[in-house]
Amino acid sequence: MSKKLKIVTIGGGSSYTPELIEGYILRKDQLNIGKIVLVDIPEGEEKLNIVGEMAKRMIKAAGLDWEVELTLDRFNALKDADFVTTQFRVGLLDARVKDERIPLSHGVLGQETNGAGGMFKAFRTIPVIGEIIEDMREQCPDAWLIDFTNPAGIVTEAAIKHFGWERTIGLCNVPIGHVTKAAEVLGVKPEDLHFRFAGINHFHWHRIWDKEGNEVTEKVIELLYGEDVNQEAEVANIHDAVYNVEQLRDLKMLPCSYHRYYYIEDEMLENNIEDFKNGKTRAQVVKQTEKELFELYKDPALDYKPEQLTQRGGTHYSDAACEIIASIVNDKGTQMVVSTRNNGTIEDLPYDCVVEVSARIDSRGANPENWGKLMPAARGMLQIMKAMEETVIRAAIDGDYNAALHAFTINPLVPGGRMAKRLLNEMLYAHKKHLPQFADKIAEIEKDEEITSYVDELMKSN
Incomplete structure (x- = not known):
């Protein structure tokens, strides 16, 4: 078997870590792991210790001898790493509360990866990714960076295009839900279908073929979104607003769950404002869920991932990261949906930008499947969104207020002026x-x- 792997996770105290450990255990015959290092910051030390001890119990229960190290020293943790995964949140969940509540107090969408909240999460995250990459250059220059820190697409573009870490792959759990749902309504197994995704993170579309090569996209549109169908969002943290099926028939593509924020903006905003008024924004709900999860994790008898973790909304992220690592190590060629350099895959976007597309993952990394061009209605929206992302990255790296204001102005979910x-x-x-x-x-x-008194007063009622 290959040499023993060292895998470092930045944000190791995350509530998702048990899923990550479970993913490694399930692939124990594919991954010759020697050491797993969970890294966090002082503010996250208590959670790191709780979840780290649980990780050790899970590994012991699986009969494995992998070493698990818990540390607050990121630089030394990265020494000789083969893979670095990122699942951190700058400012912790309190920052997400601000991202959601401040815009919603003005009747503007507040959401983790979309609109004003998504841009601010990028402003906080991108400089830290740059610092991590600087440490990696010195400590593990040949390592792969697997990013599932949101907003994953913007962060991946910053890592590859601006910080020069070509060995970066971004991922998201949303496509997994779409694959599962389509197979369910067609009454087949996911492996009996072929999916092609194209767009950017949380703003992509997909088409589907059966194993005989017949396209079934329009059939799935009717099964999921036709008249008299009870439409359910594929992601737990997104309101089940009903798409206008006429628009999807024109698209002849299936939308990402997050397209609801753009295609059904009025209903999504109304729902978010109602949650805000009731003190139940998504961040506030997640804080309570996390509190309950960590109480579970403290149980010295718990040595497996609890079912309650699926309530977090980001379930499957960690398992997808494990599959990417296994596919690179074993040159598997697994088809996955990832954020990677465009390189002409989508003709309507810059060659050197990062896109979220179907790709084969092997020892070379992500090898995207060519998509070509999009229809004008999709192309126009996608180009605006990519331009907004590029402007956000520039503002985040340079601390450029003018660029930040420009990004706010062109973001479709933020009123201008x-x-x-x-x-x-x-x-x-x-x-x-x-x-x-x-x-x-x-x-x-x-x-x-x-400004200051308004924000201070608003956050008192958090």
Whole structure:
């Protein structure tokens, strides 16, 4: 068997870590693991210790001798790593609460990866990915970086295009739900279908063929979204707003669950505002779910992933990461949906940008399947979204307030003009601890008592 692998997870104290460990255990015959290092920051030390001890119990129960190390020292943890996975959240869940509640207080969508909240998560995350890559250059220059820190597509583009780490693959759990749902309504196994996905993270479409090579996309559209069908979102944390099937018939493609925020914006916004008024934004719900999970994880008898973890909404991320690692190590050629460099796969987007597409994963990494062109209605929206992502990355790396405002202005889920600027300023002030690149501008904003008092009062009611 190949040499023993060292796998480092940044954000090791995450509630998802048990799923990651389960994924490695399920692939114990494919992965010759010697050491797993779980890394976190001081604020996450308690959770790291709880989930780390549970990881050790899971590995012991599986009869494996893998070493598990828990540490707050990221730089030394990365020494000689073969794979680095990232699942961290800068500012922890309290930052997500701000991302959701501040926009919603103005009647603007607040969501983790879309609209104002998604852009701010990128502002906080991208500089940290850059720091991790700098450490990797010195400590593990040949390692693969597997990113499932959201917003995964933007973070992956920053890692590859701006920080130069070509051995980066981003992933998302959303396509897994679409594959499972399509197979279910067709009454077949997922492996009996061929899927092609194209777009960017949380903004992609897909088509489907059966094993005889017949396209069944339009059939699935009717089965999932036709008249009198009880439409259910494929992701647990997305409201089941009903698509206009006429639009999907015109697309002749199946939408991503997150397209509801763009195709049915009014209903999605109404639902989010209602949750906000009731103190039940997604971040607030997740905080309670995580609290319950960690109480479970403390049980010294628990040595398996509990069913309650599926309530987090991000289930399957970790297992997908394990499959990518196994496919690279064993040159398997597994078909997966990942974020990777475009290289002409989608003709309508820049050659060097990052896209989320169907790809074969082997020892070379991700090898995307060619898609070609999109119909104009999809192409136009996708190009706006990619331009917005590129502008967000520039703002995040340079601390460029002008670029940040421009990104807010062109994002389809943020009103332009005075509201864009007001929202940007409020969120910069709210997240000042984690946005040092914007320090000078934040110092100016802090002089505006209207902004500061509004945010301070709003967050008291968190």
